[in-house]
Amino acid sequence: MSDDTLSGPKAPTARNLFAALQLDTRLLGMIGAFVVLCLAFNFVTGGNFLTPRNIFNLTIQTVSVAIMATGMVFIIVTRHIDLSVGALLATVSAIMAVTQTQFLPQVVGLELGHPLIWVLAIVAGVIAGVIIGAFQGWMVGYLGIPAFIVTLGGLLVWRNVAWFITDGQTIGPLDETFKMLGGIDGTLGETWSWVLGVLAVLVAVLLQFNNRKRAQSHDFPVKPLWAEGVIAVVTVAAILGFVATLNAYEIPLPRLKRMFADAGETLPEGLTMGYGIPYSVLLLIAVAVAMTVVAQRTRLGRYIFATGGNPDAAELSGINTRFLTVKIFAIMGGLCALAGAVASARLGFSTNDIGTLDELRVIAAAVIGGTALAGGVGTIYGAILGALIMQSLQSGMAMVGVDAPLQNIVVGIVLVFAVFVDILYRKRTGD
Template sequence: MTDAAHMPAQRRRLIDTLEIDTRLLGMIGAFILLCVGFHLITDGRFLTPRNVFNLTIQTVSVAIMATGMVFVIVTRHIDLSVGALLATCSAIMAMTQTVFLPQVMGIALNSGLNAPLAILVGLVAGTAIGAFHGWLVGYLTIPAFIVTLGGLLVWRNVAWYLTSGQTIGPLDSTFMLFGGANGTIGETASWVVGILAVLAALYAQWMSRRGKMQHGFTVKPVWAEMVMAAIIAGAILGFVATLNAYEVPAARLRRVFEMRGEIMPEGYTEGYGLPISVLVLLAIAIIMTLVARRTRLGRYIFATGGNPEAAELSGINTRLLTVKVFAIMGALCALSAVVASARAANHANDIGTLDELRVIAAAVIGGTALSGGIGTIYGAILGALIMQSLQSGMAMVGVDAPFQNIVVGSVLVFAVFVDIVYRKRTGAK
């Protein structure tokens, strides 16, 4: 047998040794090719620190909702109302900040209490609407497709009536910290967060290895663990370094120094660092992953998606579970509304338009099976990043918006086809 014939087998053994999900590996490979391709086409503008920063904050809103869509699709449902629900939550929070709190409660914009109260109202509203959808699906047994299709029409227009069709702004300055460039933690704090993230990832990796050894499972060789640790650490610290490399404009820094009564030193520079919205996404990702893997609710969700009849016979209250899943989805829509409206610095009528397509596409591209029972949080976030990279790259190249949507829709169909083929070949359900 020739050396060339040995290569596929050697690669397979390496992948098996490192315990790498081949589907995830394929997604990462596709993402890298996409980024490199757009970088070459745009004459080196796509992978600049500035564009990576913008790409990151643009991904957050869809990625947050995509983590909730994983639970919805895993339980064999769908939610077509997420974009409209985002708009309603955004309208509620905008009107709370600019009308209700100042005029009724006497709490003015930028007072310190305005933004937290507005966000709380938005979260309550989003959770309640999501739970209502879940009640219609779970207890009245109306198909989720119909309930959320109706919700798409209802909540989009409720948002319009709440604001009388007007753009509402400006919003509270604290609220707008969740929008991106106006809310970053700076270079030093970003490095601290990056190092802590690396330590947390290494600790989780060590605990996973220790747990396998205690239960007698086969573990990876030490060298394989070190390779994975190096890849994880490199990815985290590289991401932080890239965002820190995006420098705050000199004019803005000069104004900051002038407000302090100081003169900016000659040649002084400062990087933006990690946006607060990205930290919110990371927190959501960690929480949702822990819920999926470590809690009874997560086990019930995946058990119900795998076999609803068996789950119900085993004592799981699948109706109440449906309410909980849609309530989580509603709460995440409200959080996404905070990020989206803060990034725009106002509430606009078209906010969240077509987000239902992007969110479902992100979850499916990330490996969530439409047949239910299978899905990962990190896969959905990577799927959202791929979708946003595709759209941003096409926009930089000069592709018209209608054609961008054509490409996104085609990618969604192709991703489902690839998922079907992959599961047939691997024997996965």
């Protein structure tokens, strides 16, 4: 195939320009809404919203809910719901907190600050989350109890199991290494952030190139070269822009002095350092990539979407939909543990009320991100964007000085309105 047949007309009109790019117009709409939202807040706050510092804070505040929202996509796609994620998060954070402050130091005998503590605590939390999730999934899939009821019960049970585990006390302070997952206390630094950014750019471009080559090897129609180029440039700019922004948030001078003092050195005059990418955001990116691969490139993902689209068809195709339900809820449980690790690390403690109302934030994020409650439709990146939009709304309104009750009223209205717009969109595009 020659390049002539691939490249589009010389002067593309707006309509076939978008057609050639083959972009998800829904995603574009969401990004558009998000950009407008950010610009509006930036204008009202006199330029305080879109500062590196605020963007940095926004990303670390979003991580916990966003991690859970990726799992909620699978649950809602298969026509279930999970109301227990906030409570489950509390139980697993309690388990992780007790593991690292009491069980490992006192029973196993690892001294406080031992480098294994944070790993073992997280592993314990993930195992507990997966088991609890699988148990709930078993009740939904095999016993046929509606997920709404199972997880409504779970909401009460796990919130109070957390209370039992901790005797209602706040557990902490948590392990120093563990706390690095929280955000501000654990970042990659400027250099490594750039290294990672460049690696991400290489991977993204390579994937795009590979995809095109494979489509061509089967003689499928492919996008014109200029369209591929535009997409590549936008992707690269987005990745590098994100890294640059997080790097531009500079570590405050007193803190930097303390860091150098701790290392036994003195701070050279005039030196500044940026934070870079927080570990928690790295974790979110890893989760997002893994979940996207599962959704699009594995049989499990196929079966999730097929079951959501037509459960009977899935069953008749030989898919074990009951066990599939167990797996989906187990994944959700594991993600609750990761989200719980980030949330408690950010606080430095595991508190009783950790994750309260998170189930609603998580469901809202997935739904704003285009996951349809009717099942069969939803994307991982949509859910993360949904979480980001919710968090931006909330912290933007806080910055503007909107009263707390009004903030929640606005978030509620936005949720309903977003779903309404989505319904209109689907009606018009017919999918």
